[in-house]
Amino acid sequence: MTLRHRHLLGIEGLAPPEITAILDLADDYATLNRSGDKHREALRGLTQINMFFENSTRTQASFEIAGMRLGADVMSMPMQASSIKKGETLIDTALTLNAMHPDLLVVRHPQSGAVNLLAQKVNCAVLNAGDGRHEHPTQALLDALTIRRAKGRLHRLTVAICGDIAHSRVARSNIHLLGKMESRLRLVGPPTLIPAGAADWGVEVCHDMVEGLRGADVVMMLRLQRERMDGAFIPSQREYYHRYGLDAEKLAHAAPDAIVMHPGPMNRGVEIDGTLADDINRSVIQEQVEMGVAVRMAAMDLLARALRADREEGVV
Numbered sequence: 163m164t165l166r167h168r169h170l171l172g173i174e175g176l177a178p179p180e181i182t183a184i185l186d187l188a189d190d191y192a193t194l195n196r197s198g199d200k201h202r203e204a205l206r207g208l209t210q211i212n213m214f215f216e217n218s219t220r221t222q223a224s225f226e227i228a229g230m231r232l233g234a235d236v237m238s239m240p241m242q243a244s245s246i247k248k249g250e251t252l253i254d255t256a257l258t259l260n261a262m263h264p265d266l267l268v269v270r271h272p273q274s275g276a277v278n279l280l281a282q283k284v285n286c287a288v289l290n291a292g293d294g295r296h297e298h299p300t301q302a303l304l305d306a307l308t309i310r311r312a313k314g315r316l317h318r319l320t321v322a323i324c325g326d327i328a329h330s331r332v333a334r335s336n337i338h339l340l341g342k343m344e345s346r347l348r349l350v351g352p353p354t355l356i357p358a359g360a361a362d363w364g365v366e367v368c369h370d371m372v373e374g375l376r377g378a379d380v381v382m383m384l385r386l387q388r389e390r391m392d393g394a395f396i397p398s399q400r401e402y403y404h405r406y407g408l409d410a411e412k413l414a415h416a417a418p419d420a421i422v423m424h425p426g427p428m429n430r431g432v433e434i435d436g437t438l439a440d441d442i443n444r445s446v447i448q449e450q451v452e453m454g455v456a457v458r459m460a461a462m463d464l465l466a467r468a469l470r471a472d473r474e475e476g477v478v
């Protein structure tokens with residue numbers, strides 16, 4: 163299986179069989195990652211450059227590990243020390259890097275759409291590692307893999323995505339993915355944190371946690387993304403936790419075998435109770451991190467195959 167895309171910019175443009183192909187390959191890589199010899203040669207000879215214009219712990223680390231396990235030459239640009247600080251534009255930085263012949267460019271940027279723009283200027287494969295509040299495709303894929311491994315399927319599940327939907331690229335990518343895979347989606351949060359028009363996305367919108375969690379198979383919590391808020395969106399952190407923070411009492415309204423997810427970084431006592439987040443019988447938060455490496459290996463492997471095919475045909 164190859165992808166018919168040069169880049170992975172979002173889930174919106176992917177077809178369900180492509181999503182399944184990435185997840186199937188990622189499942190194989192998850193097995194490899196638990197073994198003693200984690201090396202494969204899928205990206206051998208290729209250069210991967212990571213450009214993170216926004217802070218990141220797990221996404222950047224897992225892209226680095228994924229590239230190294232598949233034999234790529236991996237370089238993470240120290241963006242704090244780069245020429246961006248001297249006034250160079252994103253596009254100029256991209257063109258400079260492009261001249262060094264990278265094959266895979268992994269980009270995170272605070273502005274929605276910035277990664278798509280950059281992809282038009284370079285002749286390698288670009289992977290979106292999160293752009294503003296737009297998309298974060300590898301996060302939705304790793305969430306899907308975690309759900310599929312826990313529940314055995316992605317269709318006909320009730321998934322409650324809770325909290326700060328308005329500022330979340332994770333929510334947007336998950337809504338695309340789970341919608342395409344025919345799961346039932348509920349967005350749960352205060353009216354100020356649910357985008358206007360969300361009701362037209364083919365999802366249910368709830369402003370009450372008990373109602374929103376009722377019978378849910380999957381409960382996905384989101385961080386309050388203060389760095390993207392300009393003004394007061396919640397009355398107080400305490401009040402928010404009381405109404406929308408996930409604890410055992412609220413979770414009791416979900417299905418008895420519901421799993422709890424969070425993309426991280428997590429704010430304990432703000433959107434989720436710390437004890438619940440650590441409860442290995444309910445929380446799959448660590449599995450999400452584990453699947454992150456596997457999904458990024460699969461995505462870069464498939465994009466590299468497409469890139470090599472394009473190069474053979476002289477398209478790039």
Ligand code: NCD
Nearest residue numbers: 221292298332385425426427
């Ligand atoms: C998310 C992100 O950066 O969008 N984190 C992640 O990639 N694991 C979510 C967040 O920042 O809250």
